[in-house]
Amino acid sequence: MKKLKCSLLILAVAGILSADVIDRVIAVVNDDAVTMYEYNQKRDTLKKQAAAAGQVISDEMVLNELVRDLVLKQQAKKYNIVVADSELKAAMLEVAKQNGIQTAEEFEKRLRAENVYDIYAEGIKKQLLMQHLFSMVLTVKEPSDEDAEEYFKTNKTSLDEAHVFWIFQNAPMQMSFSEKGKKRKLIDEAYRRVSAGGDFAAIAKELSDDPNTRDKGGDMGWLPMQRMAEFAPDFIARGKKAGFISDIKEDRSGFWFIKVTEVRKGADVAFRDVKTRIKNELYLKRRNDEFTTWLDRQMQRAVVKKMR
Incomplete structure (x- = not known):
């Protein structure tokens, strides 16, 4: 005892x-x-x-990131900025729909199954705080048509785009092995039929789970090469050619593959077709650069005492 x-x-x-x-x-x-x-x-x-x-x-980078987050929260408090639960939930739902998930509850369930919900929600909340702070502390000048045209003339190669179609099978990580196996068989069937010359759009309408593109035959629209480099690096590595079909990929949402039907060079794109996109990109860059400068100033003014 x-x-x-x-x-x-x-x-x-x-x-x-x-x-x-x-x-x-x-x-x-x-x-x-x-x-x-x-x-x-x-x-x-x-x-x-x-x-x-x-x-x-490095450990020093981790601590600096923590200090940066805390200074951001302190500035939000200074300006009486609060992210309401309803606002956070709406933002999470928007992200869920972008990933082919139709309810916030299902999205939360999947994130919790991977033990990343709290981290993910905190990241979204941080983005919302920053968006509110943008309007409180910055006055960003809107890019003019002339600014956009100048960018267009000097950066045409960065405006290359690919017309992308995809077929997606929803198979989240928490799905049972047997159910996941069924999803794998469906994506394998779709891939086999497409590789044999089948009509991609018809096969996508029949076998894709993505509600946003299924009825359009899997059409994801025109994606810039920067996005393609993240989404399908093998397309870039193989020469960025029309007719490209990727291997089957698996991520935490499920199985998918893409087909590129067209590629258009920035030099072949009319300014009027990309003017709005360029102006939006220039505005976001200006806003982010100005906010980074502003937050760096707040970091320099902060009194930081490290304990031993």
């Missing part, structure tokens, strides 16, 4: 010591604390993202 009590006491003390280490304050930013727990969470998230991109994140 004494041994049992002693063991329980050791466990209790160890738990207290562990909690002290986890909750230990490692930095103070304008009187707000950063704990070891927050640091560990941020470090794990950033290192996973860095590993996926073939990069390395």
Whole structure:
């Protein structure tokens, strides 16, 4: 009995010591604390993202990112900016629909199954805070038609586009092996028929799960090469040619493959067809650059004390 009590006491003390280490304050930013727990969470998230991109994140970079997040929240508080639950839910639903998921509840279920819901929601909330801050602290000049035309003339090669169609089978990570196997058979069937010369649009209407493109024969529209480099790097590697059919890909949403039916060079695109897109891109770049400069100034003014 004494041994049992002693063991329980050791466990209790160890738990207290562990909690002290986890909750230990490692930095103070304008009187707000950063704990070891927050640091560990941020470090794990950033290192996973860095590993996926073939990069390395140092401990100093993790702490700087935490300080940056805290300064952002402090500025939002200064301007009385609050992200309501309804606003966050609406934003999450928008992201869900972009991924072919029709309800916020289903999206949350999938993210929780991967144990990333809290991290994902925090990221969306941070973006919403930034959007509100944009309007409070920045006055961004709208790009003129002349600005857009000048960009068009000097960056035509970056305006190359590909007309992309895809077939998608919804198979989230939490799906059972047997159900996932059925989805794999369906995407394999679609791929076999397309590779044999079948009508892609007809096959997409029959076998694709994407509600946004299925009725259009899988038509995703014209995608810029920057997007293609992220979405289908093998298309870029193989010379960016029309008729390209990708291998079957798998991500956390399911299985898919694409076909590129046309490629148009920036030199062949009329300015009027891309003017709005260019102006939007120029505006976003100006806004982001100005916000980064503004936030850097707030970082420089912040009083940051690192604990040893």
